[in-house]
Ligand SMILES: CC/C=C\C/C=C\C/C=C\CCCC(=O)SCCNC(=O)CCNC(=O)[C@H](O)C(C)(C)COP(=O)(O)OP(=O)(O)OC[C@H]1O[C@@H](n2cnc3c(N)ncnc32)[C@H](O)[C@@H]1OP(=O)(O)O
């Protein structure tokens with residue numbers, strides 16, 4: 017029934033103030049106001065309609081993305097939206113496109129690696145979108161191994177230019193978003209060569225297309241790399257290829273904040289760490305963690321509302337059937353994902369703080385926390401995107417058959433989201449960076465250099481290696497110090513076991529290669545500890561709103577205890593818990609699920625997503641699922657006619673067995 021809230025009973029059960037939780041989820045009242053206003057603005061503007069995009073051809077989808085992106089930019093200018101509002105507009109527009117890479121990577125790369133002069137020149141054009149840029153690093157032959165890139169930028173002192181060249185097919189740039197059809201410029205990563213010497217990978221600003229007619233400049237071959245996973249989905253983006261044939265750019269288009277090439281061709285490296293050339297990736301990885309909470313929250317919102325609407329079995333004497341959300345199996349799959357969405361939100365907030373802190377330190381030439389910032393952004397990007405991709409797929413299954421329908425919103429969400437496990441660093445490759453950092457930290461234990469920040473717990477190695485968990489009853493698993501100690505001792509013991517096994521090899525690199533799988537496990541344990549500890553820090557801080565803290569506490573312990581359950585092998589093999597304590601944790605989990613159950617729908621309402629943004633018939637705010645499923649089905653072009661195209665050509669001859677005679 018139109019206008020009826022089918023989930024009203026669920027909402028009435030809530031034991032906390034949803035409006036207060038909305039503020040906690042958004043981060044502040046101001047952030048909530050911005051999100052709420054912009055999301056509703058996008059939802060009501062017909063240009064941002066998106067329900068029809070799965071049926072568009074690639075060309076139509078691409079053109080539709082251009083239209084929406086340019087319209088979004090027009091709105092940003094005309095309404096003088098702030099940066100924050102502009103970012104929200106792009107998020108709620110919910111269609112990957114060139115704007116993401118222009119604002120998300122091209123502009124930050126120039127800000128981070130350009131001199132002040134270069135910033136003045138290029139950012140004034142980029143900020144007005146008089147040029148459109150992308151981030152061209154990955155090549156056909158190399159993505160993870162950045163040092164293995166083959167594109168060259170050779171300095172020619174005669175002309176004061178760099179010659180950009182793609183010496184092999186594998187050196188073609190391949191994947192950059194926005195490159196294929198839109199970008200006029202790119203920050204290109206290439207090996208810098210001066211006087212015959214290779215100085216490794218550096219960034220260069222390169223014009224790719226004419227600003228008059230958009231044709232590729234002579235010496236440049238460029239195009240789109242083709243269809244990607246799913247219908248619609250990430251195919252709105254023009255990921256591209258690019259080859260240079262001795263293409264010349266002026267010397268001052270090398271990004272020279274970190275190192276320089278003089279007029280004479282002399283290479284001058286500054287005294288800052290060379291890894292700062294990877295700075296844009298660190299900044300984007302940080303934002304990807306918050307985006308993970310957003311994507312997971314969307315899937316969980318759909319699955320939770322639908323699980324409250326959907327009924328199966330359990331009716332007695334023809335009475336009403338059981339809501340599937342009441343099955344403990346459904347709760348055991350769904351509530352940890354709900355808890356994870358909140359957990360990733362809070363760790364994302366903390367990571368933003370860490371990133372801001374390291375940026376300020378770098379500006380003051382303090383590089384001490386750079387390795388930790390790299391390890392945290394890499395590890396948390398990896399952990400949260402893997403969990404989110406798996407979580408979206410689990411939500412699809414939680415919605416049964418209807419979850420497989422395009423109009424559930426889940427197939428497209430998965431198709432758009434899953435490459436996050438690969439872009440901005442393959443998730444395994446990134447965990448190995450964390451593992452290197454952990455092995456270094458372990459090797460320095462006892463050297464007098466106390467581990468700090470997220471590895472500070474390793475400074476208590478003596479205690480953590482010997483301690484036995486004090487959990488004696490199920491309620492002890494609601495004690496933050498007991499939970500933290502179990503996670504710390506598991507992470508430390510796994511790292512120390514890896515370090516001991518490594519030390520058995522004469523050649524450390526060979527040992528590292530042999531132990532890769534164990535090292536990744538140790539890195540994941542460390543990252544999970546970070547997320548648990550930041551969630552605990554959140555619930556121990558000041559939280560306003562009726563009943564809000566209680567709900568967050570429940571979610572925090574669900575998050576931690578479900579991880580304990582999932583990785584029980586680690587916890588048992590490191591003697592961080594006993595089998596009896598593990599079974600007490602399961603008992604506590606069941607009790608927490610019962611406490612979350614009446615609040616579940618309100619906890620996803622707190623995400624404040626519009627029906628437009630969710631894009632899901634199953635996740636509708638009003639829960640009016642079945643009539644809307646019919647409406648969606650009837651919109652399908654196959655239902656335009658009762659008798660389908662092809663009937664006379666194929667179906668009728670088949671059932672009449674009236675084929676033209678076959679020829680062999
Ligand atoms: C608002 C946001 C909006 C938009 C964007 C969002 C979505 C858009 C969608 C998609 C965009 C996707 C864009 C891309 O994918 S761009 C391409 C990304 N590519 C990668 O991520 C490549 C991954 N590989 C690497 O990062 C590195 O090569 C590496 C794996 C980390 C290895 O580095 P390398 O130098 O070759 O090798 P090492 O010898 O292992 O490292 C030396 C030393 O440096 C340290 N290190 C490495 N990276 C960093 C860093 N970023 N910062 C600081 N330090 C770093 C490393 O740990 C090691 O340290 P030691 O102390 O051990 O010497």
Ligand SMILES: Cc1cc2nc3c(=O)[nH]c(=O)nc-3n(C[C@H](O)[C@H](O)[C@H](O)COP(=O)(O)OP(=O)(O)OC[C@H]3O[C@@H](n4cnc5c(N)ncnc54)[C@H](O)[C@@H]3O)c2cc1C
Nearest residue numbers: 151152153154158159160191192193435438439440441444
């Ligand atoms: C949708 C999308 C958008 C993208 N956008 C951009 C962009 O805008 N700009 C850009 O420059 N790039 C972009 N990329 C490229 C992306 O950054 C790379 O694909 C990514 O960094 C992974 O590199 P790869 O493809 O070389 O993977 P590979 O490194 O070839 O990975 C293949 C397999 O090998 C494993 N592996 C690799 N190295 C190791 C190792 N040392 N130890 C153990 N296992 C290893 C990996 O775990 C993986 O299983 C994009 C990619 C996608 C999918």
